[in-house]
Amino acid sequence: MLELYKTDSITTIEDLKDFITVIFVIVDDIYQEVTPAYIKNRKNSKNSIMNDSEIITLSLSGELMSIDSKKAWLGYCKKNLKELFPSFCSRTRFNRTRRALYRTIELIRHSLTKFINLHYGCFRIVDSMPVYACKFGRARFHKTFTSYAPYGKCASKKETFYGFKLHSLITFDGYITDFILTSASIDDREALWELTDNAKYLTILGDKGYIGNSIRTELYSERSINLVSLKRNNNKIQLPKKLRQQIFKKRRLIETVNSQLSEQLNVPKVLAKSRLGLLARLETKILARNICCFINKFLRKSMDILKIKQLLFE
Incomplete structure (x- = not known):
């Protein structure tokens, strides 16, 4: 899947909505490849208001915006990102699902790193x-x-x-x-x-x-x-x-x-109030940064992959 980004990619990101859309496409593509079936098809997953890729994408974006308060970030998203996410689950459901997806976020990070390692x-x-x-x-x-x-x-x-x-x-x-x-x-x-x-x-x-x-x-x-x-x-x-x-x-x-x-x-x-919560936060933060490096290197073809703030605030 990630091989496609070598030849078919964008070079500019106009605004925050563009940036979140790019993150969602990357996350969802890798999620579909690496996530075990018992997580994808868990009980009542088809009735969820937000799917796993949407929750992971919003979590990554919030970390990159330096917003630690999930209440504040979800409030902003509900007001400004209705075009991208028509429906939002409750804040408590969002946080529980994010913590439960800790291993899935780790799998996504490992898959992205495996691809990156081929080029280093x-x-x-x-x-x-x-x-x-x-x-x-x-x-x-x-x-x-x-x-x-x-x-x-x-x-x-x-x-x-x-x-x-x-x-x-x-x-x-x-x-x-x-x-x-x-x-x-x-x-x-x-x-x-x-x-x-x-x-x-x-x-x-x-x-x-x-x-x-x-x-x-x-x-x-x-x-x-x-x-x-x-x-x-x-x-x-x-x-x-x-x-x-x-x-x-x-x-x-x-x-x-x-x-x-x-x-x-x-x-x-x-x-964080628990070790699982702390590990979930760290995995999310590191994956968020790594995706920005990936976007800079393979989508924007930039020689300096550390220009992360420019993706959000230029």
């Missing part, structure tokens, strides 16, 4: 970012994620926080191919094993948090993964200067990606 080489960047269960001063009163969210440290921000870590593998132009969510106390090197569980024959660039001869040797021997990490300043053995400059240049990209995740998609804010 074997180089990735790895990094992590904090996801705050609550503000640090309220941590001892927090009850929702008590069994999941311990304290951890973020070296780049030089802070101790309470919550989770989002670990990502990113291509050299900014597409997120894999991610996992761990507790804040998990070491980045330990998380890298799970992050690369289905990966082989990669060269991964990491920062100083991924230094370690043992993990580098084991990754190479077991998965043919070459981990390249910057040495600490007090280390006698340093990488060649030109190689370090190239790594610094590529790793600057991660700052742009993390900025999009933080400022536009509000990833560091949990705003």
